[in-house]
Amino acid sequence: MGLFTDSYDLFCIPLIMRMIGRIYYPKVDRAVDQKKWFEVPTVIASTMFCVTLMGAVIGQLVFGRLGDRVGRRRVYGVSLIMMVGGSIGCGLSLSSLTSMVFVSLGFFRFLLGIGIGGDYPLSATIMAEFANKRTRGAFIAGVFSMQGFGILLSSLVSMIVCSIFEASANKHDLEKPSELASLVNIALVPPESDLAWRLILMIGAIPASMIYYWRMRMPETAR
Incomplete structure (x- = not known):
């Protein structure tokens, strides 16, 4: 279950970045390709991807030696x-400033990476x-084949959570959309959508929490 959880946490972040871009970067510009609306800046998105991997490298070196x-x-x-603390912390990255949300998210993703x-x-x-x-x-x-199931679950959970919150988003649709109204309507993201990506990240703590007891009960290795 450990590598199952690792893969879930690692591979759910690309979709999370798309969701965060829609919530925190609601910019509509007719002069820009519509596909690039609501995108997190490349530098920020790349940083969010890399901090977890950087933490993973450090975690392998440190925990491997400590073990x-x-x-x-x-260990x-x-x-x-x-891993549990990092997953929960990612979901609790709250701030009135967009920049601080990413600072908090980056810190907990780094912590999560060390655990992974x-x-x-x-x-x-x-x-x-x-x-x-x-x-x-x-x-x-x-053991390592569980990574594939973790990747699959990250996609399934994301789709299920987004589907659940879709009904709430539909309530914000305009009754008579025009060309201009449809452009403005895209930016009307309900507050509940901000909970969706946090929930997806925190769900990663569930399987990790479930196996803690058994890990502590296992005998120490002979070598």
Whole structure:
């Protein structure tokens, strides 16, 4: 479940950026291609993508070393706590200033990335040490195959959450849309839409929270 959660958290962010752009950058410009309306600036979007990966690199180096020194079970639990805290923190990135929303989101995505980075080497190592020689390859392949299901779930959850909030968005449609009205109407995003992307991010904390107890109950590895 660890790598399942990792993939969910990593791959849900592209759609989140599209949703955030619609909410925080409601600019309608006839002179610009309609496809580029409501887009988060490229620099900001790229930063949001990169901070998680940067955190993952740091997490692999730090937690991998700590696991060898102080025990993998304890470090395994710490990385999971960081993943849960990072997911919840991303959803609680609240501010009246758009810039501060991204600062908060970037910080918690970085924290989340550190937890994800710690989960990757520890999951593979623990599985390799507990499995016997005959089943080791199959077990490790099974662990990493969960990434595909995490990616799939991130798309499904995003579609379901957006569909739920679609009814609320439809209430803001104008009764008699004209050409100008349709342009203005696109910018009328209901407050509930701001909850949708936060909910998608915080849902990532659910599977991680569910497995914390079992991680803490597992025996320490022999090596």
